[in-house]
Amino acid sequence: MNTPTEQLHPPVMAPGDYTRYKIILGGLGIVVPLLVAILFYFKGIFKIDGADAYLRMLPAVNAGLNSLTAVALLIGYYFIRRKNVLAHRAAMGTAFALGGLFLLSYVAYHSQVESTHFGGVGAARLIYFVLLLTHISLAVVTVGLVLFTLYFALTGQYTKHKAIARWTFPVWLYVSVTGVIVYFMISPYYV
Template sequence: MNTNSPASIPGSTKYKVLAAVLGAVIPIAVAVLYYFPNVFRIEGAQVKALPAVNAVLNSLTAVLLMAGYYFIRRKDVAKHRAMMGSAFLMGSLFLVSYVAYHSQVPSTKFGGEGLIKTIYYFILITHILLAAVTVALVLFTLYFALTEQFQKHRRIARWTYPIWLYVSVTGVIVYFMISPYYT
């Protein structure tokens, strides 16, 4: 009998439920901040630098994801695990920073016109839609790795990796496209 089966890991069901709840609650919380930006406003909060910090965190996440992919393709599980754990940490820091910023500042309107505006909104909309599912995908991918359900981990990681990478890269692109319009 495998002593590391999901059933033998204390609280594994609890972690699966937690991943599902967080996967739903976090995108809803971000949507609330978008539509009601002044609900959690703190007078005098200094958040002006956070969009640039977010772009750096997204960039680091993307690099770590690619490094993790590189290492797993070479069957270097230890380095893969280190890169993916670091990507998870960077993504988590990004999420905290993103929420902190958007809880204090209303969304910036894009000022470009014509084709660039169409391109911007295409990237932004696909980024937002995929970011909404990324949280749950990442949490379940991590859960399956930690509970040593590697077949399930590989199966979901085939979806998680390209979506998470796309969201990380397009987050940086959106930042560079919108940054001239920050006040």
């Protein structure tokens, strides 16, 4: 028997072969962070002469995308708490699209521009590196969490969606907010 949510808001995507989808999503959850790391650490291989001059504004763009993602996540949370599923879907779809744009912008920047080193000292340095370490670590996990949360929503597996979203939402929000904080802390040191 369908729940009221399933009756009012049918799945966007036919469930199909769940195992195949889970393997694909699990693979993406691993491959995407690995590709980002490869592009980041082996930037010399993928370097395009002169590209860095055009990409210098991307950290500010990334901070803006992270800010907008955080706002979309909070709006989505607000709407689902009020049982407005359609508005929740729109807000979370917006957060997903902004996250995708952020990922493309982040990879473009970090694959072409040399890393900026934080110049702060004392407590500011400790705070920066704690935020950066937790931000990066959780960003890696966020990819898989977001993909599975979205998958369960699109296939109408609302119980599973709700269960994983309880983890995805705070982690994704933390990653988005700390991304902005890290940007503001390091921005004085950009060349």
